[in-house]
Amino acid sequence: AQKVTQAQTEISVVEKEDVTLDCVYETRDTTYYLFWYKQPPSGELVFLIRRNSFDEQNEISGRYSWNFQKSTSSFNFTITASQVVDSAVYFCALSEQNQGGKLIFGQGTELSVKP
Amino acid sequence: KAGVTQTPRYLIKTRGQQVTLSCSPISGHRSVSWYQQTPGQGLQFLFEYFSETQRNKGNFPGRFSGRQFSNSRSEMNVSTLELGDSALYLCASSPGGTGLYNEQFFGPGTRLTVL
Numbered sequence: 001a002q003k004v005t006q007a008q009t010e011i012s013v014v015e016k017e018d019v020t021l022d023c024v025y026e027t028r029d030t031t032y033y034l035f036w037y038k039q040p041p042s043g044e045l046v047f048l049i050r051r052n053s054f055d056e057q058n059e060i061s062g063r064y065s066w067n068f069q070k071s072t073s074s075f076n077f078t079i080t081a082s083q084v085v086d087s088a089v090y091f092c093a094l095s096e097q098n099q100g101g102k103l104i105f106g107q108g109t110e111l112s113v114k115p
Numbered sequence: 116k117a118g119v120t121q122t123p124r125y126l127i128k129t130r131g132q133q134v135t136l137s138c139s140p141i142s143g144h145r146s147v148s149w150y151q152q153t154p155g156q157g158l159q160f161l162f163e164y165f166s167e168t169q170r171n172k173g174n175f176p177g178r179f180s181g182r183q184f185s186n187s188r189s190e191m192n193v194s195t196l197e198l199g200d201s202a203l204y205l206c207a208s209s210p211g212g213t214g215l216y217n218e219q220f221f222g223p224g225t226r227l228t229v230l
Contacts, residue, residue, distance in 0.1 A: 044223045045221040047220070050218060102160050102163060102171045103158075103160060104160070105158035105159075
């Protein structure tokens, strides 16, 4: 069965702190895709990253970095030197091969960055 | 390119009524997916349409239905509304195609309130 777990419901940090959002997934497929989306208060989901199951390279994009480990079925997201504008709900999601547009989302982690 | 548009943005209905939500995908995209977001259940996949055919379906009752037109615009309909149908309904479009994952772009959502 497909499942995505984001154990952290809410995280609160002070600006400039580093913060890691955890994501653990379950799937029986060998080919799958993992995603992170950001949902600001406006409600629209903003795509951050996609990673396929054959690419375990970590990725860094500015202050954002992602750590994908198949051995532990985890796809964690780190924000370095957090800023108030990073405050949002972050979702991790899974899609299996040939599932088209079907994304399985985690419950989301609400990140609050205080000045 | 214009993004995904959803109309209306806000809607208030009463129990027992029906409602139709509309989604216009990005030009050239052939796949449209619908998601329901509630505080209790999180983001859940409703269905996906590709080239006017339903390609994938989530676990929702038959009161939830959809369709896609030849110009790829999609509508979803909820009949006999219940209080629990109050949610943010998000639409996502992607280029489509099978066997490959296509990045999804989300619209701003329609906030449905059922009284």
